Amino acid sequence: MFDTMTLTKIVGALCGTLLVFLLGGWAAESIYHSGGGGHGDDHAQAYSIEVEGDDHGGDVVVDEGPAFEEVYAMADAAEGEGLWRNCRSCHALEAGENGTGPYLYGVVGREVSAAEGFGYSGALVAVADAWTPENLNLFLENPKGFAPGTAMSYNGMRKIEDRANLIAYLDSLDD
Structure with missing residues (x-):
């Protein structure tokens, strides 16, 4: 039924088809993404739309939302308390019970390197003296951006309301 020559023809046909698709993809990529080189290249705007009464042509004001203190x-x-579930895999709420991260009981207002028995990375100690609500907000938003070189692998909490609620919960634990 099948001999070696038939099997060789089938494998050759599959390889040839794959080659045609790869070359077609390469050709299409070079046609539709010509000029420049990568996705991050800055290109000049092709055209701009003039708007009547737009004589200021100045800065764009970006609304960053409410200040953290207000939130x-x-x-x-x-x-x-519901947001705490993201933290409990690495942190504990009981004083002295360190996990992958330090315990968070009494963290609001505490000195940065004050959790007993936990070895902090030097990156945290260099950027802040105490865990004020504002410092916690900045750290929870982007840990690696706030303290480059920190060992915390969490990517951050994007919503300012969530960060404020979590900090309020942590602050309520130790009265």
Whole structure:
């Protein structure tokens, strides 16, 4: 039924088909993405639309939302308790029980390297003296951006309301 020559023809046909698809993909890529080189290249704008009465042509004002102090003043500790589940895989709430990260009981207002029995990375000690709500907010937003070289592998919490609620919950634990 099948001999070696038939099997060789089938494998050759599959390889030839794969080669045609690869060359077709390469050709299409060179046609549609010509010029420059990579995705990160800056290109000049092809055209701009003139708008009547647009004589200022100046800076664009970006609304960054409310300040953290305002959001923190309205924070809900009960909501923060639900957000705690993201943290408990590495941290504990009981004083002295360190995990992968230091315990977080009494963390708000505490000195950065004050958790007993935990070896902090030098990156955290260099950027802040105490864990104020503002410092915790910046750290929870982007740990690697706040303290480059930190050992914390968490990617960060994007919503300012979530960060404020979590910090309010942590602050409510130790009265």
